[in-house]
Amino acid sequence: GQQVMQIPQYQHVQEGEDFTTYCNSSTTLSNIQWYKQRPGGHPVFLIQLVKSGEVKKQKRLTFQFGEAKKNSSLHITATQTTDVGTYFCAGRPLINAGGTSYGKLTFGQGTILTVHP
Amino acid sequence: EPEVTQTPSHQVTQMGQEVILRCVPISNHLYFYWYRQILGQKVEFLVSFYNNEISEKSEIFDDQFSVERPDGSNFTLKIRSTKLEDSAMYFCASRANYEQFFGPGTRLTVL
Structure with a gap:
């Protein structure tokens, strides 16, 4: 079945540093979504990427979808x-x-x- | 802003007992989902529901699980005979388009 791997598992940063998380699927995706879950909370939708090579920005957050539509990344500038x-x-x-x-x-x-x- | 609601927020039950987790999706949404999240782990898909029937289910969703939309507003998940390993946070979600809206979850503890 489809597997989605994400790294790193943990990231500790100082305020102001950048942060990136990477996502890799075992199969080609139709689209990919990103969610944020605060401690003790529920997942909250951030964004959906659909097109190959797509890049979207939300303020300090930058989301990318790979050309092969199998990987994605989320980058936060100045956490x-x-x-x-x-x-x-x-x-x-x-x-x-x-x-x-x-x-x-x-x-x-x-x-x-x-x-x- | 409309939101998905879930009750109860916390359910404690004895192993072997039946539990029903309740959800009220956002009113104009047509697609409904149940997910579970074991403490500290990832969110796992259980089942999707559309047009009054199950559209997809995972291998976790075995014969002990069932879902129902008994009326126009509620969406329930029933676990017939709970096991210790069913202890988890259960999230309901609904969507109209591509964005899934998650409820606050029900924490199920099986003793």
């Missing part, structure tokens, strides 16, 4: 203490003629980000 949490990528398999995916997402293991003030 703040409000960035703490676990960042998950979640891939949706490529829709093919054999079936339809109604939105099944396979989540990566997540990267736990700690920001020290």
Whole structure:
């Protein structure tokens, strides 16, 4: 079955430093989503990437989707203490003629980000 | 802003007992999901539901699990005979387009 691997598992940074988490799928994806989960909270949708090579920015966050649509990254510039949490990528398999995916997402293991003030 | 709600927030049960976890998805959403997250681990897909039937399910979603949409608003997950390893946070999610909105979760503890 489809596997989504995410690295690193943990990242500790000083406030102001940059942070990057990487996501790699064993299969080609239709699209990839990123979620943030604060400690004790639930996943909150950040963004969806659909196109090969797509890059999207949200303020200090930059999301990339690989050319082969099998990998993705999230980069945070100049981290703040409000960035703490676990960042998950979640891939949706490529829709093919054999079936339809109604939105099944396979989540990566997540990267736990700690920001020290 | 509309949100997904879940009840109860915490459920404690004895092994072998049945539990029903309840969710109220966002009202105009058509796709519904259950996920679980064992403490400190990743979010795992259980089942998706569309047009009053299961559209996909994972290998975790065995015969002990069932889902229902008994009326126009509720979406439930039933575990017939709970096991210790069912202890986890269970999240309901719904969507209209591509963005999935997660509920706050129900923490299930099986003793």
